[in-house]
Amino acid sequence: MKRLLKxxxxxxxxxxxxxxxxxxxxxxxxxxxxxxxxMMVLWRSVAEHFPIVGGMGQTLGPLQMTHYFLAVFxxxxxxxxxxxxxxxxxxxQGTLSMRLLKPLxxxxxxxVNGLTGLPLRLVVALPVLLIFFLLGGLRxxxxxxxxxxxxxxxLGGWLIVLFAHMSIGSLxxxxxxxxxxxxxxxxAFFVFSGYLFPLDLFPDWLASIxxxxxxxxxxxxxxxxxxxxxxxxxxxxxxGKQWLxxxxxxSLTGLLWRKGVRRFEAFGG
Amino acid sequence: xxxxxxxxxxxxxxxxxxxxxxxxxxLLLSMQYRADFxxxxxxxxxxxxxxIAPLWVVYGxxxxxxxxxxxxxxxxxVVGCFVxxxxxxxxxxxxxxxxxxxxxxxxxLDFVLLKPADAQFLVSTARFQPWKASSFLASLVIFAVAFAxxxxxxxxxxxxxxxxxxLLAVVLLYSLWIWVVSAAFIVVKVDNLTFLLSSVFDxxxxxxxxxxxxxRWVFTFVIPTALMTTFxxxxxxxxxxxxxxxxxxxxxxxxxxxxxxxxxxxxRRYTSASS
Numbered sequence: 023m024k025r026l027l028k029x030x031x032x033x034x035x036x037x038x039x040x041x042x043x044x045x046x047x048x049x050x051x052x053x054x055x056x057x058x059x060x061m062m063v064l065w066r067s068v069a070e071h072f073p074i075v076g077g078m079g080q081t082l083g084p085l086q087m088t089h090y091f092l093a094v095f096x097x098x099x100x101x102x103x104x105x106x107x108x109x110x111x112x113x114x115q116g117t118l119s120m121r122l123l124k125p126l127x128x129x130x131x132x133x134v135n136g137l138t139g140l141p142l143r144l145v146v147a148l149p150v151l152l153i154f155f156l157l158g159g160l161r162x163x164x165x166x167x168x169x170x171x172x173x174x175x176x177l178g179g180w181l182i183v184l185f186a187h188m189s190i191g192s193l194x195x196x197x198x199x200x201x202x203x204x205x206x207x208x209x210a211f212f213v214f215s216g217y218l219f220p221l222d223l224f225p226d227w228l229a230s231i232x233x234x235x236x237x238x239x240x241x242x243x244x245x246x247x248x249x250x251x252x253x254x255x256x257x258x259x260x261x262g263k264q265w266l267x268x269x270x271x272x273s274l275t276g277l278l279w280r281k282g283v284r285r286f287e288a289f290g291g
Numbered sequence: 292x293x294x295x296x297x298x299x300x301x302x303x304x305x306x307x308x309x310x311x312x313x314x315x316x317x318l319l320l321s322m323q324y325r326a327d328f329x330x331x332x333x334x335x336x337x338x339x340x341x342x343i344a345p346l347w348v349v350y351g352x353x354x355x356x357x358x359x360x361x362x363x364x365x366x367x368x369v370v371g372c373f374v375x376x377x378x379x380x381x382x383x384x385x386x387x388x389x390x391x392x393x394x395x396x397x398x399x400l401d402f403v404l405l406k407p408a409d410a411q412f413l414v415s416t417a418r419f420q421p422w423k424a425s426s427f428l429a430s431l432v433i434f435a436v437a438f439a440x441x442x443x444x445x446x447x448x449x450x451x452x453x454x455x456x457x458l459l460a461v462v463l464l465y466s467l468w469i470w471v472v473s474a475a476f477i478v479v480k481v482d483n484l485t486f487l488l489s490s491v492f493d494x495x496x497x498x499x500x501x502x503x504x505x506x507r508w509v510f511t512f513v514i515p516t517a518l519m520t521t522f523x524x525x526x527x528x529x530x531x532x533x534x535x536x537x538x539x540x541x542x543x544x545x546x547x548x549x550x551x552x553x554x555x556x557x558x559r560r561y562t563s564a565s566s
Contacts, residue, residue, distance in 0.1 A: 054490040060497075061345060064358070067501040068349050072356035202330050209337040218345045223353050 029126060030134070037138030045142060052146045055098060061218055062091035077222030078251055085159045086249075090220055092154040093248040097241055098217070099147035100140070101179040105132040106204045109191030114199065118286065129279060132191075133184060154248075164250035168257055175244045178264040182240050185271035188279065195282035210235070216242025222251075236271065239264035309408060310416055317419040328422045335378075335426030339433060342370050342496060361498045364440035368524035371433035372457065373495045374426060376519055379461050380468075380492070382423030385485065388472045390417045392485075395475050400561065411554050415465070445527050452526040452536070459543040460519035464492075466543075466550035467514075473550075473557040495520040518542055 041048060065087040068074070074082040082090070109132070112118040121128040190207060193200040212218055215237035221229060232238050243260050246252045252260070321327075349356050350363040358366050391414045394400035404410050438444060445453065471485050491514055499517035502510055511517040518539050525531040 050487050054487045056490040056493055060493045063494075063501050063506075064345060064349070064497050067358060068354070068356040071359055072354065074354055074356065202334060205334050206337060209334070209341050212341040213344050218341070219348045223348050223351070225351060225353060 026126070026130065033126075033131065033134045034138055037135050038141065040135075041139050041142055048139060048142050049146070052099065052143055055095065057212075057217065058091040058095040058098065061094075062088060065091070065219065074223070076220065076251060078253070080251065082220065085157065088157065089154060089159065089249050090245065092150055092157075093245045094217060094241065096147045096151050096154065097176070097179070097244045097248065099143040100176050101183050101240055101244070102143070103136045103180070103184045103187045105136060105184060105187035106191040106200065108132060108135070109188070110194045110199055110201050110204075113191075113194045113286070122283070122286075129188060129275070132188060136184060160250055165252070165254050165257075166250065167254060168247045168250050168252060171257055171261055172244060172247045175247055175261060175264065178261070178268050179240045179244050181268045182236050182264070182271055185268070185275045186236065188275045189271060192275070192278040192282040195286050211237045211240065214238060215240055216245055220251075233263075236267045239267050306408070306412060309412070313413075313416040314419060318421050321421045324422075328425060331422045332425035332428065335423075335429045336432075339374055339426065339429035342374055343367065343433065346370065358498055358501060360500050362441070364437045365524065365528060366498055367433055367437035367440070368527055369498050369520050370496060371430050371437060372460070372520040372523045374433060375430040375457065376460055376464060376495070377492070378423055378426040378430065380464060380489065381426075382420045384415075384465055384468050385489070386418040386420050387415050388468050388485065390414065391472050392475045395561070404558070404561075410558060411469070411551070445529060449527055449529045452531060453523050456518075456523040456526045456531075456536075456539055459539050460523060462543050463515055463519055463546050466546040469550040469554050473553045476557040476560055492516065498524070512542070515542060515546070 066084045069082055069084045069087050076082045076086070080086070109118070112121065118128065121131060124131070186207065187204075190200050190204050193203060197203075214221075214232040214235050221232060221238055221242050224232060239260070243264060246260075247257060346363060346366050348354060349358065350366075357363070361369075391400070394403060394414070403413050406413060467488065468485070471488055494510060494514070495516035499507060499510060499521040502517075507517070522531060522535060522539050525535070
């Protein structure tokens, strides 16, 4: 642990420098996250003509829909990872063996790599967050203390995404490639996370399925906190469930990774 | 005159045969990964479901809303066109043009330019991914469900019009991609740019009536997603006016001609990396 803390500053520095080197790619990746805006256009146009009622009985008009999807964009920038693609590539190419030689668990170096991309993504996300607040119209009498839960919820969301990526990435050792599994995960994420519509608008039976899946805790829950559309007691329960998922997926990652490394033979390494 | 025609015919026939050869090469390559067909089919159904899900929620019991001017079945036709075009993009346009970008970066485009056939034709048909065709099935399923909901079947004329407009849409999409690839001659690392353009194409998911004012204009003429998905859906519904049909034809011709011109200019600029 102490060794890790000593290594951490240089790891972060190297990772950040790498991200700066590929800043154009990163910027384009951020700009290519257009889906929240595509959805915003749809939902605004529906909300202009039809009264939509959210989970707390609040009206979701065009302004609230704009709020919601701006929040989705910001949260998506914070809770994203690409460890699964990285791991698939390195396992196939055999370059994972280089990482294994280092006196540091590859899992930690993947995590740090992901973390160092954050500052650049925030360069785009923070102005959007500013617009979010400038638009005003957050509900009167809303529970502003929900903002205090946000850092913990964002961390939890990010860890769920990261562990999911690492678990699926580890599977590549067994199957040769797990990119397709990742695609199925992404499709489910789209539907059940609140990425395409506020989850309150789901039919009840689907909402209860979504409640036990990890996806809404990645994105939908932090978005609900940011848009202040939860009651405090519900928020605390959701936070608890979120961290249960963090622990569960973290353990799964540890298990799959240990089994995977034992099986891994560097091809041509 | 007849000589010119015969010459034209002969060269068409030659390109037709070349297309066959290129297709066969891609097919042989894909045959090595046969199992992928089934996996791709399942995954494309998943993605088609995510394309439909927002509509299903909009028109569902909780919201009971609608996109102004469009019933659920009609809006599903637009999504069907979108899924269809995305398939063409992922299966035929994107893989080929990705190889051009590689060629430019490595300087191996010389070998393509040396061949005794049109370079744009060769690079555009360089690589197909036949297994992506499985998501054509997904778009057919969407069309079938949409028409079942609407409770009618388009007339033969409407089918023809819809098919023509989808064909125009493919040409439009291809022309846009040629522009992006031509940018590769200048900025070299462009694979991200094609990624960006495919996310802009996502806007074609919805009928163009969700846009207001300037945006509607932009998505008709600048990035013509309205022409690509809303117009074919209208044609299938039999509500496309002749003026709109004419607009689609004219726009497509302009885009195609300009993209050919841009390509030729870019080729002239190309200085191979090796010499």
